[in-house]
Amino acid sequence: MLIGLISDTHDHLTMIERAVAFFNDKKVSIVLHAGDVISPFTARKFKDCRSRLILVYGNNDGDRGNLQRAFSEIGAQFYWPAAMLELDGKKILVLHGEDTRLIEDIASRGMFDLIVSGHTHEPHVRSIGNTLWVNPGEACGYLTNRPTVGLYDSMKHRAEIIELKG
Numbered sequence: 001m002l003i004g005l006i007s008d009t010h011d012h013l014t015m016i017e018r019a020v021a022f023f024n025d026k027k028v029s030i031v032l033h034a035g036d037v038i039s040p041f042t043a044r045k046f047k048d049c050r051s052r053l054i055l056v057y058g059n060n061d062g063d064r065g066n067l068q069r070a071f072s073e074i075g076a077q078f079y080w081p082a083a084m085l086e087l088d089g090k091k092i093l094v095l096h097g098e099d100t101r102l103i104e105d106i107a108s109r110g111m112f113d114l115i116v117s118g119h120t121h122e123p124h125v126r127s128i129g130n131t132l133w134v135n136p137g138e139a140c141g142y143l144t145n146r147p148t149v150g151l152y153d154s155m156k157h158r159a160e161i162i163e164l165k166g
Helices: 013-026 040-046 064-072 100-108
Strands: 002-006 030-033 052-056 077-079 082-087 090-095 114-116 124-128 131-135 148-153 158-163
Touching: 002 013, 013 040, 013 148, 030 082, 030 090, 040 064, 052 082, 052 090, 064 077, 100 114, 100 124, 100 131, 114 148, 124 158, 131 148, 131 158
Parallel strands: 002 030, 030 052, 052 077, 090 114, 114 131
Antiparallel strands: 002 148, 082 090, 124 131, 148 158
């Protein structure tokens, strides 16, 4: 199963469109968003996503009631404080990830095959024991001027970071 990973879209509609187009082109089965969507109006751009969309709230997602309503109207689901999922036989944790030491501690316990976080806007793929920890970076590109997303292949248990091109 190919899983799309995204975080920190921060209302950047053009980058959301590019990310959705990329995920559709790759025919991902599901997209996991690790928080900081920001505004409910972004749901209209995520609506074009042809795969299931699961999101967690980030520290900047203040209007949670309207975010939940707008995204549920397009068939997406928000979780708080984290989403614990089992997909294709893999145990997955999705959280925004303000506390990186906590994520490292969770990863070291081996309870999850994959942990997806955001918040730092810095993309990385790290192995901690048998757990793969992926931060897809910032899809918005505001802080780094490098809009990125991630892809996770559950069969190979591998992830990669992809820069979104114009």
